[in-house]
Amino acid sequence: MTELNLAQAINSALDLALANDQRVVLLGEDIGVTGGVFRVTDGLYQRYGGDRVIDAPVAESGIVGAAFGMAIAGIRPIVEIQFLGFAYPAYDQIVSHVGRIRNRSNHRFSAPLVIRIPYGGGIGAAEHHSESSEAIFAHTPGIKVVVPSTPYDAKGMLLAAIADPDPVVFLEPIRLYRAVKQDVPDDEYLVPLGVATTVREGTDVSLFSYGSMVRESRRAAEALSGEGVSVEVIDLRSLAPLDEEAIVAAARRTGRAVVVTESPRTAGMASEVAAVVQERALYSLLAPVERVTGWDTVVPLKRTEHHHVPGLKRISAAVRRVMEA
Amino acid sequence: MTELNLAQAINSALDLALANDQRVVLLGEDIGVTGGVFRVTDGLYQRYGGDRVIDAPVAESGIVGAAFGMAIAGIRPIVEIQFLGFAYPAYDQIVSHVGRIRNRSNHRFSAPLVIRIPYGGGIGAAEHHSESSEAIFAHTPGIKVVVPSTPYDAKGMLLAAIADPDPVVFLEPIRLYRAVKQDVPDDEYLVPLGVATTVREGTDVSLFSYGSMVRESRRAAEALSGEGVSVEVIDLRSLAPLDEEAIVAAARRTGRAVVVTESPRTAGMASEVAAVVQERALYSLLAPVERVTGWDTVVPLKRTEHHHVPGLKRISAAVRRVMEA
Amino acid sequence: MEPIRLLEVDGTLRGDPPVDLDETRRLFTAMVTARAYDSKCNAMQVQGRLATYASFEGQEAAQIGSIAALRNDDWVVATYRDAAAMWFQGYLWANLLLGRMGDERGGAPPEDVNVLPPSITVGAHMIHAVGLGWAESLQGSDRIAMALFGDGATSEGDFHEAMNFAGVFSTPTVFLCQNNGFAISMPRQRQTAAEWLTNKAIGYGMPGVLVDGNDLFAMIGVTRDAVGRARAGDGPTFIEALTFRVGPHTTTDDAARYRSDDLVEEWRRRDPIDRVRLYLQRSGGWDEAWETELAESARGAIEEAVTAAESVDPFEPGAIFDRMYSTPTSAMDRQRAALRRDGGDD
């Protein structure tokens, strides 16, 4: 056990994967010599050399496309895209090829690669550096999309993603990279993909979120307990596939649901969760499912970003609303 | 008035726009000399010349990016992407630039361009030729996303899109290009964007759809009337912005809603509509909103495509279910 | 720049042939077989037995010649127009047909054949070849990867990234561009202002070769050199093979809209099969009975493949949920149940 923050936990997972499986290779911009813009790959180039930890030209489509080819031929590539806002040039490779090769070759070929992408706002970053467009990946057939919110989950889910025989988009909440430390086992362990987890028990309302919004949801839950509201917080962890059973069970239990994401609202994950809840738990609902989301706007720059990324105030307001309904 | 099919109606709109506004320019692959793979631009190159109807190299990002620059400098480009499956390479330009310039320049610059894209399946086309990923565009801030389902709407909505001071993604249901003819005015007229329309009256259930799914929904409505179910069919027409008022009013009126799309299910437009309905019409709902969608799979090839794209059978089953709930 | 040519249009040879007479006869047979496949597909499409079909008539030397320079286990990543190449590397005609009938099982070549299913997205697949070859090097194998693509594909950003990665990482990749003069309706001159596509190679620090793509021998020669370099660890090569598609872009295309019959006739006179026949005749490696017989057995092989493809049973409805992941996810299971409940449409 070592106390690690989320970035260090990911580094530890990558280190183990590189050490234990010769097929594992890292590929990305500035991940080698400098250890990545967030230092998540720190020290790995020095430890495993430039053939295992590969600094790539500035070309996201090329990086994902090359990794895709590598994966088909037996390598286990782990790609880093510098920020989610720079993943769009690679979107065609992901939707048209990475997510399809198993289907289009009827299992003859597969592409077990992991695409790690820091995402999300809340730190007043420059344009394009605060994207939260995870829904477009969750909407993409043939891939899995997961988001850890704790160091423990980050390591175990990344190791599970690497072991997965199918492609996984692994989103890392920038805002949580160094936010908290947690005891994390030194050895390999797997946190299964596709499974949500309850991070706080509660009986009045179910709060669904993932990534950095889990922390905001917990903050709100704590605050609301002072008002006598018992809020359950569920970390979805996996966006594709979504753990519908966990969602539906919680909604049926409490009868009140709020979903929190920092992404654009229209056709985002909050809408998906709301659709599922009403579909399978309608008759238990005591109030409409509230969506607390980023707006359908570009993430505003530092000066107004707090009007966009949900936090204590907006989450609490939504919870109070479902309580009063 | 002339009887036109949907492809001809679009051709007529383009013809008028080119004739009436010197700033209008068409840009796309094979749109000139041959008139486009669907012949939608037939005759326009011959009429307006290669400086107005521009055949571009095979490079979707370049086409959209160049049109974006053109639009900023006073041209009104209308881009054609050959199929929605080939729009992904241009996605970065759309999300990172086309939808952002007004915001990032605080209105100093804007990009009034139209991106026309044939979409959807049901005709047994080759891989990548049947995509229905409109949700990723609806999820993209700063653009409008519209889908006509009739020749009349196609012409009027395209002219409205061209006149719009903001970028519009204009999706054209491939399956309907030549499916029906309709009397269409010869002159210019506008069908306002952002507004849904009721295409069939009914009192028991509201069926929401757009594009080629409107026709399937109508077929189902007709069939169900034989079973004594009165089905209202609403053509959403605009996905961003969504006409929430129309959706909510209908759901409150009938108390039963079914949404039909041919796109992947998770985080698709059907989820958005379901989320809106439960949010604002929960207490009127007599049954959960049903989503009839494509699956979270690649669109299957010809031999099994009919297991994927919704039609009479699946829509009717959903309507019966909400009736029985 | 003059394209490399070994075999003149009249069948006379410049210098030494790259292969002996037996191998030439084998490759001639392959080209004739491929053409038989091509005309069968065109016919079947008209009969509604195949979906849209993209003919490769006229490009047989470029495809068979380049593949002839590969080893059996090398990787090939090609397009919708490269059925001849794919087949010659071991893909089955029956699978190619099955794909054109709209059946995903067509995308699966035999286990020991390293050929990806045909790429329909223009441009995206070249970087896959880069990754495949790279993976082989990383694993200590000397397998190489060849990407086949058209002149139009060189306009896509992904072409650039593929070429650039191959240069930077010196991957064992052969970029075989069949410049057949058109990308659907657009002539090569509208794809780029460069005089030759070959001019692009220097921008990636790699050798570029211009070759007569209708010359079987020249194709074998330049590809062999490129493959040799790649296998020796000396990096990638770009080959521009000048050729022509005699047919329309696909069966839905009307080529008369954008090119003249004269141009087609001009290229028919440079037919890649005729040229080898003339050479064989000059070299005493041909007689009519032999060709009649091989044409006969080529047609027979294609008919067999058609029968095989057409007798494949349809998928069961649920199959689409089994193909997406190694093990169906919870979403696949839920959706399979929904399809089972409501039934698919038609």
Next chain:
Amino acid sequence: MEPIRLLEVDGTLRGDPPVDLDETRRLFTAMVTARAYDSKCNAMQVQGRLATYASFEGQEAAQIGSIAALRNDDWVVATYRDAAAMWFQGYLWANLLLGRMGDERGGAPPEDVNVLPPSITVGAHMIHAVGLGWAESLQGSDRIAMALFGDGATSEGDFHEAMNFAGVFSTPTVFLCQNNGFAISMPRQRQTAAEWLTNKAIGYGMPGVLVDGNDLFAMIGVTRDAVGRARAGDGPTFIEALTFRVGPHTTTDDAARYRSDDLVEEWRRRDPIDRVRLYLQRSGGWDEAWETELAESARGAIEEAVTAAESVDPFEPGAIFDRMYSTPTSAMDRQRAALRRDGGDD
């Protein structure tokens, strides 16, 4: 290949100067002013008054020299590292600062200034310059467009598509690549195996020029030629300006991880401002009092801009909904109401 150079490191001239002494003094002043801005920004970032900042120290000649060859109304599309160029084309320091403070209003240059807000996505903006210039030609104007970008940007697919479109459509575009040796941590040699980026131009059928980017005069000369060609309707040009960023990639970068102090020192000796000062001294166009004064007033101008930027009032909460569309859509209105109801977080 040898880069074009007019001014030696010691300030001696090869051939004729492209501008007279007065203009040289004006451009020297501009470079000094730009550097004052750069050091102010670095200082403000440390104080937490600016978000991440990307220094252009060492690249002043490349930016001021190239812009000097433009007309006032020409278009400029540049990156996060090109503040000197943008300002010299008319963008206000105050707006550049405002942007770095995290305020969208920084993205709006004055009405008559044709400079887009700085591009942060690497690669995507060059094609915008192609479209801008193209639009001008289509409208009968002789305005041209210049794109500024780095060596790293040449690896993106969008670079390729931009260069290719410019070639095919012969648009009035100047591609100004500031090859400053690194893309974050990656040296130029890791971006491409080509010997020079200039080698890429031939692949697009356009002229490519290699120039000493720390030489103000050479920059003016080659850009003027390129602009002249573009304005005359003779199409695009690619310029590779060899330069160096003396500072780290941005204020969050630790350049010591990937490059040596020796390399930095070597480039400091080629400082673009020093070189012009030496030339002015040789030509009798310089005295210390003059430089002291101009440095003083440069700092004054920057301080004024800082004050202006820092006194801009914050946005009202609802402003984000007004910036997205010409007229807010129904979605914007609904979401504005929701924000008003619940309040924004902090």
